[in-house]
Amino acid sequence: xxxxxxxxxFMGVTHAAGWAETDAEFVGIVAETTAEATALAKQYSLKxxxxxxxxLPDVDVVDICTPTHLHHEMTLQAAAAKKDIIxxxxxxxxxxxxxxxxxxxxxAGVKLLVAHVVRFFTEYAMAKASVVRGEVGKPGVIRLNxxxxxxxxxxxxxxxxxTKSGGxxxxxxxxxxxxxxxxxxxxxxxxxKKVTTANPNAPVDYGLAILKHRNGALTHIVGSWAxxxxxxxxxxxxxxxxxLIEFDSADTAPIINLVAKPSSDSPDVGLPSSPxxxxxYTTQIKEFYSVLLGEKQPRIQAEDGMAAVQIxxxxxxxxxTGQAVILESLSEVLS
Amino acid sequence: MKIGIMSFAHHHAEAYIANxxxxxxxxxxxxxxxxxVRGQRFAQAYNAPFFQTYEALLESKPDGVIICTENSKHxxxxxxxxxxxxxxxxxKPIATTVADAKRVVDVxxxxxxxxxxxxxxRFSTPLMEVKSRLDSGELGQVYCFNxxxxxxxxxxxxxxxxxxxxxGGGAIMDHTVHLVDIMRWYLGSEAMEVYAQxxxxxxxxxxxxxxxxxxxxxxxxxxxxxxxxxxxxxxxWPTWGGLTxxxxxxxxxxxxxxxxxxxxxxxxxxxxxxxxYWGSDMNQAMVGEFVSAxxxxxxxxxxxxxxxxxxxxxxxxxxxxxxxxxxxxxxV
Numbered sequence: 271x272x273x274x275x276x277x278x279x280f281m282g283v284t285h286a287a288g289w290a291e292t293d294a295e296f297v298g299i300v301a302e303t304t305a306e307a308t309a310l311a312k313q314y315s316l317k318x319x320x321x322x323x324x325x326l327p328d329v330d331v332v333d334i335c336t337p338t339h340l341h342h343e344m345t346l347q348a349a350a351a352k353k354d355i356i357x358x359x360x361x362x363x364x365x366x367x368x369x370x371x372x373x374x375x376x377x378a379g380v381k382l383l384v385a386h387v388v389r390f391f392t393e394y395a396m397a398k399a400s401v402v403r404g405e406v407g408k409p410g411v412i413r414l415n416x417x418x419x420x421x422x423x424x425x426x427x428x429x430x431x432x433t434k435s436g437g438x439x440x441x442x443x444x445x446x447x448x449x450x451x452x453x454x455x456x457x458x459x460x461x462x463k464k465v466t467t468a469n470p471n472a473p474v475d476y477g478l479a480i481l482k483h484r485n486g487a488l489t490h491i492v493g494s495w496a497x498x499x500x501x502x503x504x505x506x507x508x509x510x511x512x513x514l515i516e517f518d519s520a521d522t523a524p525i526i527n528l529v530a531k532p533s534s535d536s537p538d539v540g541l542p543s544s545p546x547x548x549x550x551y552t553t554q555i556k557e558f559y560s561v562l563l564g565e566k567q568p569r570i571q572a573e574d575g576m577a578a579v580q581i582x583x584x585x586x587x588x589x590x591t592g593q594a595v596i597l598e599s600l601s602e603v604l605s
Numbered sequence: 606m607k608i609g610i611m612s613f614a615h616h617h618a619e620a621y622i623a624n625x626x627x628x629x630x631x632x633x634x635x636x637x638x639x640x641x642v643r644g645q646r647f648a649q650a651y652n653a654p655f656f657q658t659y660e661a662l663l664e665s666k667p668d669g670v671i672i673c674t675e676n677s678k679h680x681x682x683x684x685x686x687x688x689x690x691x692x693x694x695x696x697k698p699i700a701t702t703v704a705d706a707k708r709v710v711d712v713x714x715x716x717x718x719x720x721x722x723x724x725x726x727r728f729s730t731p732l733m734e735v736k737s738r739l740d741s742g743e744l745g746q747v748y749c750f751n752x753x754x755x756x757x758x759x760x761x762x763x764x765x766x767x768x769x770x771x772x773g774g775g776a777i778m779d780h781t782v783h784l785v786d787i788m789r790w791y792l793g794s795e796a797m798e799v800y801a802q803x804x805x806x807x808x809x810x811x812x813x814x815x816x817x818x819x820x821x822x823x824x825x826x827x828x829x830x831x832x833x834x835x836x837x838x839x840x841x842w843p844t845w846g847g848l849t850x851x852x853x854x855x856x857x858x859x860x861x862x863x864x865x866x867x868x869x870x871x872x873x874x875x876x877x878x879x880x881x882y883w884g885s886d887m888n889q890a891m892v893g894e895f896v897s898a899x900x901x902x903x904x905x906x907x908x909x910x911x912x913x914x915x916x917x918x919x920x921x922x923x924x925x926x927x928x929x930x931x932x933x934x935x936x937v
Contacts, residue, residue: 410806411817411835413753417858459929461800461821463829465748465853476749476853478831480819486804488819490833492751492851496858509817509837511806594800594930 271562274298274325275316276344277335278306280539281358285335285385286310288555291548298325326351331562334358338441339434342367349378354562356383356555360444361575363436365583368576369603375572383558383568384575388445389452390550390557391542393522395569397506397515401453407512409454409487414446415505417494418540420474429539438464438475439589440582443493447585448570448578450481450489453508456577458484461594462585465496479585499536502543519544573600606896607634609667611659611674611682613647614638615696616762617723617888618673622651624892625671631896637662639674663689669719669899670694671892675771676778677701683709687716694721694895694905698782698919699912701773706916707937710909721895721905722912724786726848728890729863732787735852738859739791745855750788750830754780756846757838758808758816767812775814777803777922780834782915783848785822786907789914791852794826796914800931801922807837820922821931843869843880913937 271294275282278301289296299316301307307318319325322332322344332348333356334341342362348355355375361384362368375382388394401409421429428434435441439462451457462479465472474496481489497503505518519542543549561568577600584595608625610618610633618636625633635654638644648655656662662670663685669692672682679695686693693713699722700706713720726732738744759766759779766772766779785796799822803815818834830850838846848863866884871877891907898905917934925932 408806410804411819411833411837413833459802461802461931463749463821463823468827468829469746469748472748473855474748474853474857476858478749478751478821478829480800480802480821480831482802486806488802488804488817490819490831494853494858496853498857509807509835511809514837514839514842592798592931 271295271331271559272297272329273331273333274300274319274329275310275333275335276300276322278310279335280537280541282335283310284551285333285555286314287549288552289333290314291552292556292559294331294559298328300325322347326353329353331356337428337434338436339363339428342371345371345382346374349374349380352378352380354381356385356558357575358385359448359575360436360440360579360582361572362579363434365576365580365603368579372572372576372604381562382572383561384570384572385554386445386448386570386575386578387550387554388449389569390554392546392550393517394449394506397508397517398453400515401508401510405513406508406510406515409508409510411509412450412454412487412489413505413507414450414489415492415494415503416442416446417492417497417504418502419497419499419536420495421539423538436582436586437466438477438493438495439479439585442495443477443479443491443585444578444582446491446493447481447581448574450491451574451577451581454483454485454487454489456484456600457581457597458482459594459596460581460584460588462588464589467589477585477589481581500540502540504542573604576600576603606630606899607632607665607667608896609634609662609665609670610636611662611670611672611686612638613643613673614675614678614763614765615673617696618671619647619651620888621671621673621892622653624886624889627889628893628896634667635662635665659685663691667691669895672696675765676773677771680705680709683720684712687712687718690716690718692719692899694723694892695909695912696723697912698773698778698916699909700916701778703913703917703920703935703937706913710913713909719898719905720909721898722907722909723891724783724907724911725887725891726783726787726863727790727907728887728894730885731861731865732863735859735861736791744859747792747828748853748855749828750850750852752784752830752850753833754784754846754848755833755835755837756780757840757842758812758836761840767814769814772814774919774923775812776816776834776836777801777818777820777926778919780818781820781832781919781922784830784832784850785915785918786911787850788822788824788828788830789911792824792826792828794824794828795936796822796918796934797825798823798931798933799918799921799925801925803926807835822918841877843878844882
């Protein structure tokens with residue numbers, strides 16, 4: 271199995287490290303500029319291609335780690351060439367794009383795997399398994415927090431261009447939209463607000479969303495790009511009629527650093543991390559590799575990726591209109 | 606100065622007895638209860654003078670009374686106290702409807718007596734610290750809040766907390782007002798609109814009222830805020846619940862936990878960790894402010910109107926939960 275990577279940003283770097291842990295032939299990379307791809311190409315002995323089209327003949331799998339607004343076009347291109355696809359979250363910039371991508375891959379008979387890495391974080395997967403085992407009964411109110419600093423980029427900061435990234439409600443909070451749906455099921459309505467709606471020039475952003483699930487459960491979701499670098503903090507609380515699960519990355523950090531640092535340099539984008547034997551990003555790539563080999567089923571379907579985009583899109587609409595947004599059922603969206 | 610307590614329906618009455626006795630020059634002059642058996646029991650337990658009726662307590666001419674009946678019964682007792690020209694500290698929420706809350710405020714204003722709403726969080730030292738940092742300007746402009754006032758099912762304290770006729774509702778009625786009041790205090794702006802969703806998944810078979818609630822409030826100055834009012838804490842949680850909020854400003858965020866100042870005790874007797882609170886007693890400071898306001902003949906720092914504004918938000922939250930869309934807060 272020959273794998274080609276598209277995108278050499280922080281997520282491309284992360285996926286590359288995962289591929290290196292598999293038996294796949296990791297062969298090529300496409301980046302916006304050759305210069306950006308050079309370091310990865312050197313580290314993993316990859317061939318640098320000028321564009322996706324020129325890489326397609328040499329690979330079986332395309333791993334798309336580009337800015338969100340490019341996912342749709344690249345997926346359609348790879349599907350047309352009958353390549354299996356791994357796509358970073360959000361699956362598409364809009365629900366319509368995501369549906370189109372699913373349809374194209376179905377017609378082409380290729381796999382479409384969406385990288386919602388939170389499902390691969392051990393603590394998140396363990397909490398989900400606990401709910402499935404019935405340890406806390408039926409979830410009633412769920413609280414999911416994800417907070418970091420505003421993404422930086424040396425140039426062309428697409429994260430802050432909402433037409434490209436969808437902003438904080440799409441780019442950051444989609445992780446927890448997906449997780450909420452994984453734990454408590456499909457979502458009926460969304461009400462959301464974010465700081466930059468009323469304050470477009472705010473130096474920070476922060477989103478709040480209230481989801482009502484079809485089974486009556488409620489989820490409160492917080493996304494923050496308001497903290498100073500290098501903060502990355504996540505928190506989960508699942509209250510059920512039979513108990514409560516909670517964890518906070520600040521409380522579960524096994525190491526507290528109180529050492530003087532020569533510099534407080536931070537990456538462009540905050541990433542959650544806790545010292546574990548295998549990075550969740552690598553676990554994800556390994557699982558996807560097994561899925562592509564036909565050895566197992568993925569823990570997330572492309573339709574789940576579309577559903578998360580649908581919730582995020584509803585949150586964006588709610589924040590813009592000030593009204594709660596009622597979601598179409600997935601079967602309605604797909605029909 | 607003489608202060609009386611009307612009713613032990615609310616368990617806070619017990620704390621107020623100790624608070625009153627800790628203030629020099631203040632005498633707990635008596636207690637009364639519409640349930641004489643309950644009244645006598647607490648009077649005996651706390652060694653307080655017992656009056657057979659509310660009228661008898663009021664005729665003894667206290668300088669003020671603390672009203673601790675069930676939520677829906679505040680109004681008649683406030684009316685009695687006001688007509689006897691006696692100052693009032695009323696448990697929160699001051700009423701279960703906007704009309705009653707308005708009347709509570711009006712009868713006290715007409716009688717010329719002080720009316721204070723029991724919002725103890727105004728006297729929480731961590732919250733006061735954040736308020737002063739906010740006022741100093743060091744935090745810059747406030748954008749939003751993410752608040753929680755979660756708890757266990759309050760029937761552990763009193764059964765009426767889940768009786769819709771007496772409590773006026775469930776988790777939304779119980780746990781909206783504290784954070785609304787804190788935000789009004791911090792922002793100097795009134796709530797304009799509320800979105801709320803409720804459910805009854807926790808304790809579904811035990812109660813009629815909502816036990817889960819999430820709200821999003823928008824203030825007139827554009828600040829928005831969520832409040833989680835849920836009774837989602839299991840009975841074996843290390844404490845009754847809590848009040849937290851994250852305040853996001855142009856400089857970042859301040860995360861505040863009003864009940865974080867605890868020691869954790871693991872006891873064979875309990876078989877679970879218990880948080881014992883060592884922070885300053887906010888009820889003591891609140892009762893102290895009521896006494897000071899009476900002594901100085903001035904408005905207390907938390908007024909009846911503050912209580913009324915919070916009840917208006919609760920009413921809008923219930924309307925929104927019905928409608929599934931945000932609802933404007935009607936100020937009376």
